[in-house]
Amino acid sequence: MKLKKQLQTLLEDKLDGELLDKLPSGYSIIGDIAVFRHINQELNDYKQDIGEIVIYADPQVNVVVEQFSTNSVYRKPQIIHLAGEKRTITKHREYDTIFNIDVSELTFSPGNKGERMFLINSVQDNEVLVDMFACIGNLSLPVIVNNPTVKCYGIEINDVAFKYLVENLKENQVEDRYFPLHGDNRSKSPTDIATRVLMGYFEIDTRQFLRAVEAIKEKGWIHYHKLVERDNIKKSKKKIQELLKTANSEIKLNDTRIVKKYSPRLSHFCFDLHVKK
């Protein structure tokens, strides 16, 4: 049964019709933690009930939390506990990759799963990646786990994320091919080395973009992520074309992909830029 229907059936004695209609229709799962986003405030008194129903109904789930906005460049989430064990650390498994993560400290978007698959399928043997916003290896680690000929340099500024990144490299036994770099990618990104640069962050500045171009050796791809108004994709493409002119290399916007719907108005897009030096 769909979650909303299930909640409506089990809470029909407690809630009136209007509130039943406002019950959430889904959550994402990170490891064994169910993460709700923005449950309607009018349901504040019933959030624990909602959490307990999820624990009862979903055998995968041992903890239920609600996540509010994410703060600062580190994207630290605001979390409250709703039901189940009182912990926020878990092990998430996807595409044969193990991610250790603390969901109260770091973001991991299950909605980016399709993009992780795109990268696993697109990266060729012997490529070298630079992941400029590595976090715990969110986008790059599955590629390295799934192709033993590929190497990666992952840069991460946040101490907590970096600690988990290092732990995850060990857990997945890729320490000999994934080189973590701690600090600001504006100074830490390696140069003239990559066939592919991942820019999985929505507020990229020109300096960071130019570092991505510098990271490419001869030719390669930059995967540039951006939140875009779905009705105004033309405007974003124009802005990207302007950004491309700031570099001293031949760069073409080759492809545009929707990674996921982000809000009623915005979608998470990835722009594939081909660089030739």
Ligand SMILES: C[S@@+](CC[C@H](N)C(=O)[O-])C[C@H]1O[C@@H](n2cnc3c(N)ncnc32)[C@H](O)[C@@H]1O
């Ligand atoms: C939103 S997370 C995205 C993780 C992953 N790339 C993805 O798309 O799922 C962005 C990460 O970039 C890191 N970050 C932000 N600015 C940075 C910088 N200037 N240098 C290195 N890392 C940075 C943050 O700490 C955070 O862990």
